[in-house]
Amino acid sequence: MGEISHIKEQLSEVGLKATHPRIVVLQKLMTSHDHPTAENIHETIKEDNPSISLGSVYRVLDVLVEAGLIQRVSVRSGSKRYDANMNPHGHIYCLKTNRIQDFYDEELYGLINEFFRKKKIRNFRINEIKLQVNGERIDPEDDVTII
Amino acid sequence: MGEISHIKEQLSEVGLKATHPRIVVLQKLMTSHDHPTAENIHETIKEDNPSISLGSVYRVLDVLVEAGLIQRVSVRSGSKRYDANMNPHGHIYCLKTNRIQDFYDEELYGLINEFFRKKKIRNFRINEIKLQVNGERIDPEDDVTII
DNA sequence: TTACTTGCAAAGGCTTTGCACCGAT
DNA sequence: ATCGGTGCAAAGCCTTTGCAAGTAA
Numbered sequence: 001m002g003e004i005s006h007i008k009e010q011l012s013e014v015g016l017k018a019t020h021p022r023i024v025v026l027q028k029l030m031t032s033h034d035h036p037t038a039e040n041i042h043e044t045i046k047e048d049n050p051s052i053s054l055g056s057v058y059r060v061l062d063v064l065v066e067a068g069l070i071q072r073v074s075v076r077s078g079s080k081r082y083d084a085n086m087n088p089h090g091h092i093y094c095l096k097t098n099r100i101q102d103f104y105d106e107e108l109y110g111l112i113n114e115f116f117r118k119k120k121i122r123n124f125r126i127n128e129i130k131l132q133v134n135g136e137r138i139d140p141e142d143d144v145t146i147i
Numbered sequence: 148m149g150e151i152s153h154i155k156e157q158l159s160e161v162g163l164k165a166t167h168p169r170i171v172v173l174q175k176l177m178t179s180h181d182h183p184t185a186e187n188i189h190e191t192i193k194e195d196n197p198s199i200s201l202g203s204v205y206r207v208l209d210v211l212v213e214a215g216l217i218q219r220v221s222v223r224s225g226s227k228r229y230d231a232n233m234n235p236h237g238h239i240y241c242l243k244t245n246r247i248q249d250f251y252d253e254e255l256y257g258l259i260n261e262f263f264r265k266k267k268i269r270n271f272r273i274n275e276i277k278l279q280v281n282g283e284r285i286d287p288e289d290d291v292t293i294i
Numbered sequence: 295t296t297a298c299t300t301g302c303a304a305a306g307g308c309t310t311t312g313c314a315c316c317g318a319t
Numbered sequence: 320a321t322c323g324g325t326g327c328a329a330a331g332c333c334t335t336t337g338c339a340a341g342t343a344a
Contacts, residue, residue, distance in 0.1 A: 074221040111258045124291040127282040135274040144271040200301050
């Protein structure tokens with residue numbers, strides 16, 4: 001409940017009306033780390049919110065991306081996937097299980113950022129730097145860990 | 148002409164029949180650096196090869212990717228795009244023009260590779276590491292250069 | 295010759311959109 | 320009360336696929 005008012009705040013902070021579909025979709029994304037598709041989200045939320053249509057989920061996701069509250073993640077798979085983690089981080093994508101796992105390493109991101117800060121890049125304003133590591137889990141059930 | 152026999156060799160080296168659509172599509176990709184979509188490729192080649200269908204272009208692209216002769220590049224834009232540059236490299240994607248430009252820097256790739264070689268990654272076999280820099284060109288007509 | 299590939303056109307999956315109604319501010 | 324958001328269903332875009340005919344090896 002306190003959570004929901006926090007979600008509402010986030011929405012109005014970026015100038016969006018705190019409508020029911022927006023609150024539900026954003027909350028779902030902020031409390032899951034599985035990078036769901038629009039359809040995944042619809043499936044999950046419709047149990048408690050049967051009136052929210054799939055079309056609205058798509059529209060809400062577009063608006064949230066546009067507002068910078070969530071981001072789209074593109075992988076090989078068919079559908080676009082969504083992520084409410086807006087801190088800098090990379091994605092580990094498993095081609096076997098189709099799972100996406102966030103990862104962040106301060107040292108690595110330090111290196112990459114420093115590289116682009118030092119280099120002269122002509123005719124381009126950098127928005128974001130995306131790092132994606134593709135491969136396969138050995139044990140599909142287990143998480144990947146970077147030590 | 149000597150080019151075409153080189154293309155045919157590449158195809159048979161990976162065990163693919165050197166059919167006309169495959170030769171034409173692969174040649175187009177190897178001589179362009181604009182990361183075209185399936186439809187772009189079809190448009191370009193159909194002037195000289197009116198019988199090659201769009202469906203076949205899609206099938207040929209799938210086969211070439213599967214064989215490791217080309218790679219798919221996913222960006223925000225609607226369609227998948229293709230790249231015959233199989234050397235390690237990153238992509239600079241301009242949201243304004245939708246253009247993709249390859250880039251490679253030995254130092255940066257050295258850092259990233261060394262990072263992943265040194266770190267212990269549990270439960271994952273890395274296939275490829277993708278680096279994509281999103282942003283906007285200042286002059287949409289001009290190339291981006293990294294010095 | 296034989297198994298694979300293609301052209302064609304239809305089907306499929308994911309996403310967007312028009313419209314009338316509804317609701318947050 | 321107003322303007323923007325939503326549900327619904329239809330349309331749209333990109334891609335895949337079944338089948339009969341064609342072709343590289």
